[in-house]
Amino acid sequence: MFSLRKTLILLYIFSSFDLYAQATGSMLRDELPLWEAGLGVVGGSIPDYPAAGHSTFHTVPIPTFVYRGKRVRADEDGGLRARFYKTDSWEFDLSLGGSLPANSDENAERKGMPDLDTMVEIGPTFIWKIIKPTKASPHKLILSVPLRVAISTDLKHWNTRGLTFNPVLVYMRERVFLPTMTFIASIDTRFASDTMMDYFYSVSSNFVTSARPAFEAKPGYMGTSVALGMSYLLKNKYSFFTGVYHSNHYGASNEDSPLFVRRNNTALAAGVVWWFLESDRKGVQ
Template identity: 40%
Template structure:
């Protein structure tokens, strides 16, 4: 269980960033802010699954505003190689949680889905910069390699192209309330689609035919969330994530059961540390 903590933390950092969202569009900001919190999320077992799991756990979190390594609301955890007024080139990360097939009806008898880590280059383009209205609109364009792990080895699972439009608004309706929304779409290679939707001959049975997955469009999502700072040390957050798979390349896979899935979560963070050193935007 201890070995899985990095995966859970990565997931909390990258899934729609509810915990990291703090006021960041004006004034000087610390280089590092560290906190600890707890959250509860309801998440589909895998993309297109008709079953969901509820995950409740404590977690550490941090905001890092270094020139080269960033963990913030504008792209999650990433290494930043180049930054101009409107563009950023980076190394970005993503991930997905594991699934025990014995706990999922559609995958019963199949191999487990191991934790998935995604890493690769990305481009962020700022479309609307903060002005008198503290808001920001950006387009994130990452291309990532998917790697599954059983904590003994890493296996390549192909590539993901996942452009995302992200909107962030401070002082939404009231002071200290932040609104953030996103729209994204995913295209993946055949190897990546195989990991979720392939049914090998040995796993075929009545109601689950053999299936050869193909690379291509794999679905789109929309997210909305709110984050409220009760004080400099306490933040609560909640969010909603809607995914739809109409038109997905593997819509006819016996493992892609739900054309529309919903995730939601809520939690709180206690920010216990702020560095004296100042960060960069």
């Protein structure tokens, strides 16, 4: 039976596409290896931050690894996480998220301000498997509700950036057009604490210019996003994938910030993964 493998798990490195890592597991294969290893490359145009006026193109070649242990997981149903409790329909985990850095000198609105560092997010996540697939009906619907602490880092310094709350509803359908092609759609909404909003939208007095007045960010609503993706598995070893992620920030808490430029952002990504090694031992569902 066809296994999707981890074709979109690489998109997890882009914050705009982390929803794919939360719901891209094999739907119909009964048993999966305990671990699988591969090499991949992902390229994508990603907004520097929510409502930014500039996007950065990232190309990231990285090794990939999936692990399906009883407690520790790095898989398609939720990225890297530790299971605290699990039933057939839901689980409670400790999970990770994150986003890539941005160079402020390449962003007109942030020019002269500090760069945005890589962001790492960690915290509890509730996952509800609303619709589970069967061989007769390859549909999957998952609600993921994470509450995470955000930490920015340049690997020399680590700074806490507050909390994020980002519920995501993901639908997946295998065998679309071709036996090894999968369609993914999702909708999510995002809220953040004052510290996180301050990192993206505040302008302190020492960074004020004629075009960039001082601004103090406030907590609350950040935006709502819709995503669509397609994945294709070739010869059970090569995964090709692409996705588009559109965010609407109308009504966001910090629309008045001079760093809030666009009410609509679009991110695009595509990539390929070669899965070349897997264990004989089977993983835990």
